[in-house]
Amino acid sequence: MRLTVKSATLLGLVALIALAPLFFPSGFYYRVGALIFVNGLAVTGIVILTGWAGQISLGHAGFAGIGAYACALAPVHWGLHPALAVVLGAGVSAVLAWLVGRPILRLKGYYLAVASLGMGILISMVLNNERALTRGPDGIEVAELGLRAVLKDAGLELSNGQFWYFLCGLVLLAGAWLALNLHDSPTGRALRALHGSEVAARTVGMDVARLKLQAFVISAVYASVSGSLLALQNKFITPDVAGFMHSVEMVTMAVLGGVGSVFGAIFGAAVLTLLPQVLTVFAEYEQLVLGAVMVLVMIFLREGVVPSILRKIRGGGE
Amino acid sequence: MKTFLTTTALVALGLAAPALAEIRIGASISATGPAAFLGDPELKTLEMLVEELNAKGGINGEEIVLVAYDDNGDPNKARTFATRLVEDDEVVAIIGGTTTGTTMSILAVAEDAEIPFISLAGAIDIIDPVKPFTFKTPHTDRMACQKIFEDMQKNAITKIGMISGTDGFGASMQAQCKAVAPDYGIEIVADETYDPKDADMTAQLTKIKGTEGVQAVLNPGFGQGPSIVTRNYKQLDVGLPFYQSHGVASDGFIELAGAEAAEGVRLPGTALLVAGLLAADDPQKPVVDAYKAAFEEKTGTPVGTFGGYAHDAFLILTDAIARAGEAEPAAIRDAIEATTGLAGTTGVYSFTAEDHLGLDLSAFRMLEIKGGQWTLVE
Structure with a gap:
């Protein structure tokens, strides 16, 4: 019996999240794991948008910024529970993505890349300059989620690192599961069809603009939730989270691992999150190594690391 | 599976077992990135001072080991490195946080783990309100x-x-x-x-x-x-x-x-x-002259205020460890708070339980x- 891509990906993720801690020599690795999962979640959104619908966004960090600052501001100003602030951030991101995407995605081509680039920069500027609200470039403290204390009362005592590792892992798992369900749904098929040929998709009666818009909104929610998780975990957030480089990082992770595959994208997130930790010894050459890795992957493994390797393995068997 | 391999590689890198009789001090500094012009002299200063002190026989006969990471001025990375310093490298104190953003990230980790932390950033929020384990060297x-x-x-x-x-x-x-x-x-x-x-x-x-x-x-x-x-x-x-x-x-x-x-x-x-213009009886003169001469000889670049912040942080920390007599985080913290009249390059430091900056306008x-x-x- 052959496993479907969906069950193989989910099983792989579950095994990874559950078993990896057995190999952790210290609490620090929980932190790295949690970061990988947070980045993996954002990158899963990129897979839906870029890998399946074929649209490119260079402003997704803006949505992460909205998610992060929702968690920083809503509990203080409106007395909202941080968990609800995550939902609020996701809602605001979705509405904004809809407003930006609706006029832009009627056009054919790469207009979304430019529009989202501008949008991301605007969000970052607002976070930097609206000092009365966001406290500006020095950043702002974020309220405690409080879930860890609840778990402790229920008899499950986790260290801070462990708690965020498993929470982020579970959210990533849920995110990957939803994305993989979408992949096999009529909407997912339609998205992949329009990626293949927009003209053909239109000819068979698909509402191309609406489909692209759906993908953009969904991926914005993924980015927003990842930003929220980062803010709640760090308990402190600066406008850097919405910066242009963070947007580029998300796209790079997806492309490196394989933008058409959820598992591949999460793998890309893992590599690019781990590299700076492995490369601390030659921190000065970190950018150089990253660049070289990207160039080599683009030349030799054009679909991204995971899909290319899988193809090679299958190609040998078939 | 690749992740496992990389993790194993990390393990190998991280698990250099600490030798006996050494004091491990951590640092997360923005040596590259937008704040590099602050962080670069800070890191060079710390490396130079550690070398100097070890050549003189360390503190109470124990060698100092500096574990320094470059956080690029990214608060998220700073938090990761701070976690690494505390959990993996098991340092007894942290110096760093070149910018206010990175400092605030490290601060949360250090306070959680109850590890003394001396920041090199300016904002008043870092020490006001006073947090038990956080100190800073620059004026606000x-x-x-x-x-x-x-x-x-x-x-x-x-x-x-x-x-x-x-x-x-x-x-x-x-x-x-x-x-x-x-x-x-x-x-x-x-x-x-x-x-x-x-x-x-x-x-x-x-x-x-x-x-x-x-x-x-x-x-x-x-x-x-x-x-x-x-x-x-x-x-x-x-x-x-x-x-x-x-x-x-x-x-x-x-x-x-x-x-x-x-x-x-x-x-x-x-x-x-x-x-060069300081009066001969100025309490800061000896330390300023010594640092200036050593730094300029070592790096060939003129000293600046920012490297001075790192110099003072290291001075306060090593002075505290020497007085504490043991390299235990809680003892070091108490010793830092008891520092009085310690002349650094930035000013003369006197900490109290209410004042974790230790400088006044005369500095x-x-x-x-x-x-x-x-x-x-x-």
């Missing part, structure tokens, strides 16, 4: 404002214009100056801002120049922005007394702005910049640039 931006306003008061200046950078440093100092200005009877009649990456600030300066009653101009900011403001100020021939912040207290500023444009600019700086010297050189204002 509020103190810089107070020092400048004191000087203005002496010169009977009551109405000023401000032009501030919108980066963290400029924004924070702008807010602090506005808060303390009334205490000195000073009114801010013009309040302009610029983006740190702007190439020209003539428009804002023209507006300030045209404002009724302005008697002096103050420019909180760091990096290249203030140099451009200073050049534009000269080009527009504003002609009013011009004050810069401690953010540009380095020879690099005079070089960038040009000696001609910088002529007459006043700013609050540290003893380090005017090492600042009012400096004026004359003929491309720093001079003391009496």
